[in-house]
Amino acid sequence: MKHQLLSRIEDKTAVIGIIGLGYVGLPLLLRFAEEGYRVLGFDIDMAKIGKLQQGQSYIKHIPAAPIAAVVSAGFFQGTTDFSRASEADVLIICVPTPLNKYREPDLSFVTSTTESIVPYLRPGQLISLESTTYPGTTDEELLPRIASTGLEVGKDIFLVFSPEREDPGNANFTTRTIPKVCGGATPDCLKVGLALYRRVIDHVVPVSSTRVAEMTKLLENIHRAVNIGLVNELKIVCSAMGIDIREVIDAAATKPFGFTPYYPGPGLGGHCIPIDPFYLTWKAREYNLHTRFIELAGEVNTAMPDWVVGQVMDALNERGKALKNARILVLGIAYKKNVDDMRESPSVVLMEKLQNKGAEVHYCDPHIPVFPKMREYHFNLKSCELSAESLASFDCILIATNHDAFDYDFIRREGKLIIDTRGVYREVWENVVKA
Known part of the structure; x- marks a missing residue:
């Protein structure tokens, strides 16, 4: 045969x-x-x-x-x-x-x-x-x-x-x-x-063996999840210290050996990184082992949307505005830039958390014109058109996914308050909060 x-x-x-x-x-x-x-x-x-x-x-x-x-x-x-x-x-x-x-x-x-x-x-x-x-x-x-x-x-x-x-x-x-x-x-x-x-x-x-091949795939994704967890935690520390974490990462990346740059975000998305590490943690328990390092990284990454929501609340408070009844525009709801894939997208978690706190949530994503039916989330929304008038109508614009299709200069000029979770704006602007 x-x-x-x-x-x-x-x-x-x-x-x-x-x-x-x-x-x-x-x-x-x-x-x-x-x-x-x-x-x-x-x-x-x-x-x-x-x-x-x-x-x-x-x-x-x-x-x-x-x-x-x-x-x-x-x-x-x-x-x-x-x-x-x-x-x-x-x-x-x-x-x-x-x-x-x-x-x-x-x-x-x-x-x-x-x-x-x-x-x-x-x-x-x-x-x-x-x-x-x-x-x-x-x-x-x-x-x-x-x-x-x-x-x-x-x-x-x-x-x-x-x-x-x-x-x-x-x-x-x-x-x-x-x-x-x-x-x-x-x-x-x-x-x-x-x-x-x-x-x-x-x-x-x-x-x-098939087991080696299966473990290889998990190692690849656990490696990413753990390192992203590390930079997400450092982002919180740097934010408290008034340091731009992305400037730090870029400077560290000039070292030609022993360092690989990973960048923070509002949480983990996609079918692999938020999920695959837990396949190993579950299987390890069969051998009476606990993957504490992997689970800690998972906790850090899972908590990032809550931290971002806190940044939104603080920024609004500084401008005399409560999160409740605030109009929030989430830019990008795919899990990564320039795709229409929403699997495990942290953007959707952010939308739900903001809505649960009383905000009026809208979104704009040129790759996803209508919010699709999902197992855990559903918003009866369509993607907003970005115009000077529409941008000015929002109390806060939250950049959750940095699609190349967005005109970021235009958004900055017309938006009242921008929360940037993706490092789009590297310069300091009065109406931009790096989160």
Whole structure:
């Protein structure tokens, strides 16, 4: 089976199934199709399938043109029918791995997806999990379900973990150029996984097991979360001392060794950094271990929106205005600049906290014209147009996400009070508070 599958991967007759066509699955779909593989895209959202088959994009930083090109070339088909998993030689799982309300791993998307395809698995297939998760997930959750079919992993069917490394909106790195880690359930599984990814990724990094690959992804994101927690805490200290933390970071970054700059913000956002560290803290408890360092960083980062709200209150008070009934405009509600991704966005947390304290909250985000339905938050709002009149009508403008589309000079000239959480304004201005 191994040699037949390797041959199909090599001559590009292998059909690639991508399960979950979001921020990870869609770029991967395009990468395989651009290399001449036929791709079968699976998603439970029929609207996504419909848009893709019409050559349209539903993710802002992914243009429609490459989608239309692979559709017209006949390299892509979309479906919500998971029984078609039997048609694919490769099945790559790219589904969410959120936390539940107790901040524990929610693997329901991974396990339900696996159970959906298990009845249709056959000899000669490769299964790859790309969803970020705790070490042991591939061995403990996927492998037994696959083995229940009677197929022997490493002989009849192959299983790898290869974590996604997408950075939405970052034009400097693409799916092809970002090195890709891959670990197999067996040596032959790894061999097949490497053969697959080397066809579409410039540099593939083999590791000794799926657990090493799973831990690698967590380390990458924990490293960022901890360092962001550090600079967020230093920002609070520097603010009390009247020091500009960003000036400090920029000066420290001139050291050519031993220092990596991280910048503070109003909190953590995105699907990875606020969530992934807690996958390890949860799994560590199984070994009677407590990840105090990681959890402390999480506490600091989670508390940042409250600190920012306090800065808003203080700035308004200094101008003789209470937060209650104040008109607040939040600039940018995506979790990072120049994207339309709102997953775990601290901007939304800020909006809720300000509203709960009696403020009249509005927002402006050129990438998100209407506030979408979310599991935990909902505001019946549309993005405001920025004009001299509208800016002057707000008691406070809170820069939460620093999109390049904003005219910051215009905003500063027309706004009464600006709270800058992103370091947009480096000079000192009377109506700007650096937070």
